[in-house]
Amino acid sequence: MASLKDISRQCGVSVATVSKALNNHTDISEETRERVRKAAKELGYSPNFSARALKTNKTHGIGVLFVDEARSGLTHDYFAGVLDSFKSTVEDKGYDITFINCSKKQPNRMTFLEHVRYHGFDGVVIACIDFNAPEVAELVQSEIPVVTIDHLFNNKIAIMSDNITGMTELTQYCISKGHKKIAYVHGEPSTVTTARLTGFYRATDKKGITIPDEYVVETKYRDTKGTYEETLNLLKLKDRPTCILYPDDFSALGGMNAIREMGLKIPEDISVAGYDGINAVSNLEPQLTTIVQATDQIGERAAKKLISLIEKPKTTIIEQVVIPGHLREGKTIADIN
């Protein structure tokens, strides 16, 4: 609780001098500086963030908007990975991260933007959220430096996992193994889903393969029940696919259970693939073929871009950064050539 004033009293110098000494300003003699440092240590001085922020109008704080509705934020492996990497990177540069309160239960809750203004965050990262919510739009369109992950807003920096290329690559891989009847159980409409769908069709079109509409069905993300049901439906079709792609590794498990329940073998009877590269799943046998998203890079790039935008707004390029994933060739796609 010791303050600059206490130190100044102890050392017989002014508060201003103490402040400058502690902040290594050049107009303080080495001798005084040492005296001040010593007193600070003795008194157990701790700088006061609020006072400093109030005066300097800088918080070195970054707001993180990770919706946790239905527990889909932190416990979502992909986003947890991104956040973890983001966190390390900004912390290395002296920034702290605070979650933007998204509780709906508060009596006088602030909007996201109000909360950010209130705390004076220097910048904000947004991920894993309903990007169409008006509150999100309000925040994005404000003057606050913002970086979004996996969603592109007009004239804002976005870090995007390369879902188009990833899905193209995955689909091409399946095709190269001889599959033509490829089904795709995809997730709810979103930037991500759209991109992957594009990638999917890009690959099939290129090879002149026509996918019947009934092969492309929609379910929720990370919902093993949903993929389980949809997979059963797919397997009941007269003309059954030889290969089924899933929106993520997690929900692929649901599909795989359905397949096995029908007495079919993976990959002998049906091939499957996921998307994400979730750790736990990669340790299964047979190892799931999937696209591993580079969560480390995504988090790190987001962090660096955001800090650049905060510290050098003029020279920072507003751009969409696309981070490629890579194919992890497991054992769930049969070669039927």
Place this chain on the structure above:
Amino acid sequence: MASLKDISRQCGVSVATVSKALNNHTDISEETRERVRKAAKELGYSPNFSARALKTNKTHGIGVLFVDEARSGLTHDYFAGVLDSFKSTVEDKGYDITFINCSKKQPNRMTFLEHVRYHGFDGVVIACIDFNAPEVAELVQSEIPVVTIDHLFNNKIAIMSDNITGMTELTQYCISKGHKKIAYVHGEPSTVTTARLTGFYRATDKKGITIPDEYVVETKYRDTKGTYEETLNLLKLKDRPTCILYPDDFSALGGMNAIREMGLKIPEDISVAGYDGINAVSNLEPQLTTIVQATDQIGERAAKKLISLIEKPKTTIIEQVVIPGHLREGKTIADIN
């Protein structure tokens, strides 16, 4: 950027009046209050957290210490679950959470305690960390309200997953299925490991079962390679166990792979069980028998206890709260009775 001063100018009242009006003090007439509210809205007033915190010496901020060394914090399913639940609970009560910077790369990094003091957090939650680090001790022994998760400090509130009972229950379950030769691949020494080991022996002792020392081996947490190796070793023993327990679901996968690689079937030839109740793993076939830890409850209790300690320090009981998990009976333990 509008401040109280701007509103006061606009309304022709003093700054003090504006402050009181906005904060619903009773000594302001309803008419004035309305006028002030209206002006605040018009000017786009946003309160200033730093100024308020400086004056009131309250931040409504909670520091979270989740070490992310080796990426084991956020991406650890168990802790991610706890944190997620903790976050929702404190946010509902108007608190914000900020990670305590644990970057080692900063030139003038603060200790954990310094960082907490600097930010003036009202309280701190500690989890998933090397509890023996001097820096952690320094923080815990300070005057800051603190709650630890899965570790007990003298005279501090701790929320503990009931690892003893959980492991006892799991072991008893195995025994009830006829297993006597039970191996236990446990994690690195820690509060958690010790508790589970206690639970393990408590169950075997009670039934008068003697476990050879070679059945109890140590490996790292969440390390499929380690459990893979240890499992191979166990399987090579002259007197092979019929059942192997793992430190967590994740690393159980490594063990299971080893078993299958040896041409053995689960659970026909060898039974296995995990610990944690990780989502992804619970969707596998055969479903892994495990103890599901109540992450939701752990996070929520930790949050409520901490807030109580912050707001009502006198009446808050310093205690160790033990949260039971529950057995999820999967299909990986054979009945060999």
Place this chain on the structure above:
DNA sequence: ATTTTCAGAGCAAACGGTTGCGCAAGAAAC
């Protein structure tokens, strides 16, 4: 008519730190 009560509002200090500017004194230049 005088005193008491009270609601409504303002004064001013305080929270802890930062920083542009000014000033003094000694060193260097003339």
Place this chain on the structure above:
DNA sequence: GTTTCTTGCGCAACCGTTTGCTCTGAAAAT
């Protein structure tokens, strides 16, 4: 010996809020 630099430090304002105390005028009580 005067002028010019340079070094080291203090002055004082300011950031935006909060809050105990004071003040005023009008209503209520006497």
